[in-house]
Amino acid sequence: MSSAVGRGLGSPVAGAVVGAMPGGGGLAAKMGDYAIDLAHVAKTYAGRRKVKALRGIEMRVHRGEVFGLLGPNGAGKSTLVKILMTVIRPTECRGAMLGDPVGRKETLGRVGYLAEHHRFPDYLTGAQVLDYFGAMAKVGRVDRRRRVPELLELVGMKDWAGQKIKSYSKGMRQRVGIAQALMNDPDLILLDEPTDGVDPVGRRDIRNVLSHLKSRGKTVFLNSHLLSELEMVCDRVAILVQGVVSKQGTLDELTRDRQRYEIEVVGEGEQVEGVYRAALPTGVLREGSLVLPGQVAGAGGAAGVAPSGGSALAGTAAARRVGLHGALATGEWLEIERGTLRVGTSDAGRIQPILDALRARGAIIKSVRSIRPSLEDLFMEAVTDPTTGEVLRPGAAGGAGGAADGPRNEGSL
Amino acid sequence: MLIQTWAIFLDAYRELNSKKLFWITMVLSGLCVALFAAVGIDETSPTILWLHLRFIPVNSEIIPPSLLYKLLFVNLGLGVWLTWIATILALISTAPVFPDMVASGAIETVLSKPISRTRLFLTKYAAGLLFVTLQVAVFTVACFLVIGIRGGAWEPGLLLAIPIVVIFFSYLFAVCAVLGLITRSTIAALLLTILFWFFLYLFNLADAVLVSIREQTSVEIESRVEAISRAEAGTTEAIIGQMREAGQEVPEGFVPTAEQVNLTNPFIAGMRTENVEAQSGLEQLSWWTGLLYWVKTPLPKTGETVQLMERVIVDAAELDAAQTAADADREAQEAQGRPRRGQNRDQVEAGRRTEAVFKARSAWWVMGTSLGFEAVVLAFGAWRFKRRDF
Numbered sequence: 054m055s056s057a058v059g060r061g062l063g064s065p066v067a068g069a070v071v072g073a074m075p076g077g078g079g080l081a082a083k084m085g086d087y088a089i090d091l092a093h094v095a096k097t098y099a100g101r102r103k104v105k106a107l108r109g110i111e112m113r114v115h116r117g118e119v120f121g122l123l124g125p126n127g128a129g130k131s132t133l134v135k136i137l138m139t140v141i142r143p144t145e146c147r148g149a150m151l152g153d154p155v156g157r158k159e160t161l162g163r164v165g166y167l168a169e170h171h172r173f174p175d176y177l178t179g180a181q182v183l184d185y186f187g188a189m190a191k192v193g194r195v196d197r198r199r200r201v202p203e204l205l206e207l208v209g210m211k212d213w214a215g216q217k218i219k220s221y222s223k224g225m226r227q228r229v230g231i232a233q234a235l236m237n238d239p240d241l242i243l244l245d246e247p248t249d250g251v252d253p254v255g256r257r258d259i260r261n262v263l264s265h266l267k268s269r270g271k272t273v274f275l276n277s278h279l280l281s282e283l284e285m286v287c288d289r290v291a292i293l294v295q296g297v298v299s300k301q302g303t304l305d306e307l308t309r310d311r312q313r314y315e316i317e318v319v320g321e322g323e324q325v326e327g328v329y330r331a332a333l334p335t336g337v338l339r340e341g342s343l344v345l346p347g348q349v350a351g352a353g354g355a356a357g358v359a360p361s362g363g364s365a366l367a368g369t370a371a372a373r374r375v376g377l378h379g380a381l382a383t384g385e386w387l388e389i390e391r392g393t394l395r396v397g398t399s400d401a402g403r404i405q406p407i408l409d410a411l412r413a414r415g416a417i418i419k420s421v422r423s424i425r426p427s428l429e430d431l432f433m434e435a436v437t438d439p440t441t442g443e444v445l446r447p448g449a450a451g452g453a454g455g456a457a458d459g460p461r462n463e464g465s466l
Numbered sequence: 467m468l469i470q471t472w473a474i475f476l477d478a479y480r481e482l483n484s485k486k487l488f489w490i491t492m493v494l495s496g497l498c499v500a501l502f503a504a505v506g507i508d509e510t511s512p513t514i515l516w517l518h519l520r521f522i523p524v525n526s527e528i529i530p531p532s533l534l535y536k537l538l539f540v541n542l543g544l545g546v547w548l549t550w551i552a553t554i555l556a557l558i559s560t561a562p563v564f565p566d567m568v569a570s571g572a573i574e575t576v577l578s579k580p581i582s583r584t585r586l587f588l589t590k591y592a593a594g595l596l597f598v599t600l601q602v603a604v605f606t607v608a609c610f611l612v613i614g615i616r617g618g619a620w621e622p623g624l625l626l627a628i629p630i631v632v633i634f635f636s637y638l639f640a641v642c643a644v645l646g647l648i649t650r651s652t653i654a655a656l657l658l659t660i661l662f663w664f665f666l667y668l669f670n671l672a673d674a675v676l677v678s679i680r681e682q683t684s685v686e687i688e689s690r691v692e693a694i695s696r697a698e699a700g701t702t703e704a705i706i707g708q709m710r711e712a713g714q715e716v717p718e719g720f721v722p723t724a725e726q727v728n729l730t731n732p733f734i735a736g737m738r739t740e741n742v743e744a745q746s747g748l749e750q751l752s753w754w755t756g757l758l759y760w761v762k763t764p765l766p767k768t769g770e771t772v773q774l775m776e777r778v779i780v781d782a783a784e785l786d787a788a789q790t791a792a793d794a795d796r797e798a799q800e801a802q803g804r805p806r807r808g809q810n811r812d813q814v815e816a817g818r819r820t821e822a823v824f825k826a827r828s829a830w831w832v833m834g835t836s837l838g839f840e841a842v843v844l845a846f847g848a849w850r851f852k853r854r855d856f
Binding site for chain 2: 140184
């Protein structure tokens with residue numbers, strides 16, 4: 054191991070940093086709270102051209118939650134997961150997994166892992182794969198005999214238990230892979246692209262397995278680029294861009310200031326606009342352009358959200374002109390576009406005076422909808438360069454090259 | 467701890483079991499044993515099944531059946547089948563073990579288990595030796611039974627072939643494993659290993675040839691020295707005779723001068739010159755054989771490891787008895803006026819001495835240094851495996 058790794062792994066630094074995490078609490082309490090607690094994880098692939106795959110990851114996964122790691126290709130997602138699973142040696146690592154320093158082999162006995170693009174020995178049957186990897190995870194023979202049929206049943210592969218892996222479809226391999234990761238009844242399960250190559254029925258089944266695990270108090274760490282999948286199951290997410298965590302939190306936390314209400318009244322064009330103008334206090338609305346975050350290319354037009362106050366995204370290529378915009382006295386932004394009034398709040402109480410005013414002016418309210426930006430909106434926002442509006446290329450901005458999901462072995466030996 | 471080791475061995479067995487080549491090798495092994503059992507010898511000539519091979523001038527009096535089987539086992543069963551053909555088949559079967567293990571998609575799951583990389587590498591290596599162990603064990607036990615039943619000699623020492631061949635194969639497999647780990651390619655690992663093996667064979671061959679020439683030269687020098695001293699004695703007598711004939715008085719302890727000797731027998735000078743040249747040749751040969759010995763010391767000694775087996779199971783006394791019987795047979799044939807076959811006495815002596823040189827190399831030197839090489843290669847492999855990202 055390199056000296057950097059030596060410093061990072063198994064040293065008192067890891068624990069000390071964990072203890073010093075923001076949010077207070079003693080060392081023991083913090084370790085108890087988090088299944089994964091990373092203070093600083095960095096990986097540079099050595100070689101002719103140094104590649105900074107991870108540039109200091111700081112991330113926390115609570116015990117008992119389903120956590121999603123998102124990021125574009127080349128963001129370093131798989132590198133991070135592989136570091137946690139000791140497949141890749143970090144250049145620097147301060148952090149803990151299940152209370153132990155990252156890199157400790159014994160801890161892996163309490164962790165289950167489904168690798169991306171995994172290939173199990175094709176001369177084994179599904180049941181033998183489970184038995185073999187169960188034994189490798191130090192599960193005793195009696196427990197293995199009991200768990201193999203149980204888990205094959207759980208992932209819907211019981212009827213295929215005696216068939217060779219080589220006769221399996223991609224989806225079936227994925228199911229067996231998940232069962233394999235559960236052989237040691239792990240406290241923490243890391244699944245790298247678990248729904249890769251799986252049909253919709255299979256995906257639903259996998260989601261059910263995840264719910265089952267969560268109900269049993271297991272922590273699930275999902276690495277996926279299928280945002281809709283993650284959105285359905287994850288309690289918390291982190292978005293990894295160019296080797297750093299760009300955002301992390303619950304979906305609610307991440308979208309709170311981007312939630313809005315959309316109000317529609319019966320009527321057409323300018324007539325409707327007049328109704329809105331009349332209902333809103335004088336001087337609130339102004340003509341002009343307003344830049345909205347989330348309205349970038351490919352992000353889906355209906356999901357646009359406006360900034361609260363000054364936007365860091367001012368000037369994005371996707372900015373568009375809107376007819377009328379403004380802000381309420383309480384600070385919420387407003388805009389009127391194509392007969393729809395949008396109010397930047399998640400608080401239903403804040404729109405009641407507007408609804409009252411509209412009714413008082415005889416307007417017939419057609420719909421009031423609470424809109425929350427999707428994970429895709431958050432994702433696109435995270436991976437878009439605010440200055441150019443273009444999707445960021447894989448790799449560290451201003452760094453010495455591209456980040457990568459895969460290792461660059463030639464330089465790392 | 468043992469759960470994982472057992473799992474890796476069971477997996478290695480399942481992998482072998484799934485390979486056609488494993489079973490093909492097993493069947494070929496069976497055929498070899500069947501052929502072995504078909505060969506026999508009686509008081510007239512060697513036999514194959516019911517056919518008498520009368521053109522081969524040996525019989526059970528010269529070579530007793532037990533010795534024949536042991537010689538066949540050592541020279542063909544061990545020397546050709548196990549250490550060449552079966553070894554190549556075993557290398558082909560086991561070369562993919564490490565490239566497959568470190569293949570993208572396969573290695574991640576294994577590394578994510580609570581087992582250290584060093585232990586994983588070494589256990590996987592040991593499990594890879596299972597192929598050869600199973601093959602050699604089956605073949606050797608079958609041969610043991612054939613020698614016992616057909617030859618009437620129950621030789622438990624024969625079973626030593628199992629560890630010896632496994633150790634021999636382990637030198638090559640260590641190289642193949644590390645190459646497979648580094649190149650991640652089965653073909654590259656296999657070809658480079660066979661190339662390495664070929665170089666070892668060349669070193670061994672050069673060693674054997676040079677030592678044999680050295681011993682031959684040395685025997686020639688010795689017999690020439692003998693011939694010179696015989697010729698000198700004869701010449702001295704002749705000179706004394708001449709002197710007496712000429713009426714000269716010959717003092718007690720008279721020694722003729724070199725000039726006198728050369729004048730009387732000019733061949734002696736020629737022989738002396740030849741010996742001086744041969745001596746300088748011998749010195750050069752000794753230098754080269756010494757160099758080869760030191761070059762070979764740190765390298766695995768594949769050939770010599772297998773030859774250790776011959777030392778164990780073929781009793782020198784038995785061989786000598788066979789040799790004596792063969793000599794007696796030859797002399798009998800000569801007495802009947804048939805032409806003398808075989809080598810002259812010098813060649814036989816040189817052969818014996820060459821054999822003695824190789825036998826003088828201790829089992830410790832042969833196996834100890836080879837295993838030392840293997841340990842270094844494996845340590846290097848484990849170190850690379852430990853440091854590698856996948």
